[in-house]
Structures are given as structure tokens and as C-alpha cells.
Ligand code: KDG
């Protein structure tokens with residue numbers, strides 16, 4: 001069996017999804033997602049200029065060797081751009097493997113460990129009242145877990161992942177007005193004074209049974225993060241995400257020494273080498289990698305297995321920039337993983353998105369039911385794809401009030 005060609009498409013409804021289609025001499029094709037939010041053209045170029053010409057003629061069934069060829073065979077290894085490109089190839093090769101076997105991917109991993117995977121939604125509010133309304137609307141839709149982000153009083157911008165105005169409902173992650181980032185102003189003291197009580201109010205609002213998650217988005221210093229994690233213990237968070245930037249992993253010990261609040265980290269990690277020490281030292285409770293930029297199913301599965309040895313559960317990244325293809329890959333891992341925790345789920349549930357990526361995966365009552373179709377169980381409609389093209393966008397940058405650049 002041979003790979004005969006591959007194509008990359010960029011675009012989608014309100015997103016620049018990077019979709020890879022790998023064709024074979026047996027008429028079977030596989031699909032992968034290489035979307036790297038606001039840097040979409042870069043994995044696409046790496047695929048087109050280097051990886052696809054090398055793929056032609058390879059046997060698609062040898063997904064492990066192909067992964068090693070690109071990762072180990074490169075002198076300059078890793079990084080989000082390369083790993084997103086390898087990730088897309090790897091997903092597509094597993095898709096082909098599943099289609100050849102006539103089995104959904106979770107069967108090739110070891111079968112189902114559960115019926116349905118719990119997902120969490122993003123509730124967000126310009127102020128606490130607005131946030132509570134947003135939380136309630138998700139609970140009414142059947143969600144059992146919500147990530148809550150809230151505007152901070154007296155802060156010039158609302159804060160991470162919060163619309164500036166009440167009920168604005170805008171895309172709060174990507175600004176599609178161009179590649180020059182907007183500036184958000186951040187004040188950790190104001191955040192630390194406000195947020196523990198705000199989270200306690202959300203707990204009172206929802207009662208004991210709803211899972212509450214909160215994302216600090218790398219904004220605190222280790223000592224501040226330790227104090228915050230301790231202060232929010234009575235809320236019983238399901239997790240506290242990215243309390244500090246994870247480059248200095250030793251600093252996470254401070255949080256552990258002061259608090260039992262569960263910590264979730266990893267959405268910006270690209271390989272097992274970014275998180276093996278965190279996992280082995282049991283400094284986190286949830287690993288947040290994404291199959292897209294952690295090198296696909298082959299490499300993510302290795303991370304999940306290492307995490308399982310250390311009581312660490314999965315909580316794969318599922319921001320709106322992930323296409324239904326990588327969400328399907330994660331759904332198959334979620335169905336199998338003995339140490340599954342929860343799945344972030346924000347794919348646009350729109351008719352336009354469903355038309356571009358037809359599938360039988362079902363999201364209902366806050367649970368994701370994986371499809372039993374062979375392979376990934378998602379298709380890609382190339383006629384629909386012609387409706388979309390690349391639109392430049394950017395994340396904001398964050399500065400302190402005196403102008404100091406801070407962590408986004
Ligand atoms: O592109 C950046 C987003 O993926 C990120 O801001 C989302 O932190 C995020 C999350 O937890 O989904």
C-alpha cells in the first residue's frame with residue numbers, strides 16, 4: 001500500500017482550520033488537523049514544502065516509522081509548528097488504518113473504557129451576574145462541567161477570555177481584524193482580590209454537583225498561584241488551569257506544597273519531553289495536551305500512558321481552534337484511556353461546521369458519544385471547503401498598567 005498524494009486546505013466557518021487529506025493507491029484516504037491558532041499558514045507550509053513530498057510512496061500503515069522518520073529524522077526537533085504538521089499526518093494515517101481494519105479507532109487502542117466522555121463548556125461574563133447567567137444556560141443544556149471566567153472590577157480590560165461588554169458573546173480568543181495584536185491590561189492584585197470570592201459565589205449558584213474549572217492562563221507568579229490555589233480550596237474546583245507559565249516547572253512544587261486544589265497544565269506542550277518531569281514528580285493532576293500540536297495520536301497516547309502511571313488524568317485541549325477532526329481523534333482516545341478525566345469542547349456546533357465535517361459523533365447533555373464508523377469517523381466536504389479561505393487573526397498581548405509585557 002502506498003501514499004499517492006496529499007493536500008492541505010485552510011479555512012472554515014469563523015476559523016482557519018488546517019485540514020490534511022492523505023490519498024492512497026487503494027482509494028482509501030485519511031484526514032488530519034494541523035490547526036495552530038493564529039499561526040495556521042506555518043504548519044500548512046511545512047506540510048506542503050517538505051513533509052508531503054517525503055510522504056509520497058511511503059506505506060501509510062507504518063504510522064510509527066513515519067512518525068519517527070519526521071520527528072527523529074529531523075535535526076531540529078519539535079516545536080508547535082512541526083508537531084502540528086506531524087500531528088495531522090499521524091491522525092490521517094490512523095484514520096486510514098481504522099478504515100482498512102473496518103474499525104473505529106478506539107477499538108485499535110484497546111476498546112471502550114466508558115460510555116460517553118464528559119465535556120466542559122466555557123462560561124464567561126463581563127461581571128458576576130453575567131457569568132452566572134452564562135453558567136445557568138450551559139447547565140440548562142445538560143452540561144455537568146463548566147469553565148468559568150469573569151471580568152475583574154476596575155481592570156481596564158475584562159481579563160482573560162472575557163468579553164469587554166455584558167453578553168457580547170464575541171470570539172474572545174482570536175481577533176480577526178489582522179495580525180497586529182490588541183493590547184490587554186492585566187493587574188494580578190485586582191484579580192487575586194476578586195476571583196476567590198467570585199468562584200465561591202459561582203459554587204453557591206450551582207450547588208455541589210457541578211464541576212467548576214478555572215483558567216488563570218499563565219498570569220500569576222508561583223507564590224501568588226500557591227496563595228490563590230489555597231484560597232479557592234473551599235470552592236472544590238475540578239481544576240485550576242495554567243496557574244503559572246510552565247517553563248519553570250520546579251516552581252510548581254510551591255503550589256503543591258501549599259494546596260490540594262487540582263492543577264491542570266499542558267495545552268502549550270508539544271511533546272512528552274515538555275511534561276515527563278511534571279508527570280513523574282506528580283506536580284499536576286490533569287495533562288492538557290492536544291493531539292494536534294502534541295504530534296498526533298501516536299505521541300499523545302505515549303503521554304497519556306505515562307500520566308496513567310502517576311494518577312494523572314487527561315483533560316485534552318479543545319479550544320474553538322481545533323477542528324472536528326482532532327476532536328474526533330481525542331474522542332477515540334477519551335473512549336479508551338483508562339485515566340480519562342474530562343474533555344474541553346468548543347467546536348462550533350453550527351450547521352456550516354457540520355456541513356464541512358460530516359460525522360456521526362454526538363455531543364448531547366454534556367457528554368461526547370464517539371462514532372462507531374471506521375477510522376476517525378469524520379469526513380471533509382471539499383465542495384463546502386471552497387467557500388472558505390484564510391483570514392489573518394491574532395491573540396492579544398498582555399501588558400501590566402506600567403507597560404511591562406506580561407504572559408498571555
Ligand atoms: O489559542 C489560544 C487558546 O487555545 C487558549 O487561549 C484557550 O486557554 C485556552 C483553553 O483553555 O481553552
Ligand code: MG
Nearest residue numbers: 215241242267
Ligand atoms: Mg487554557
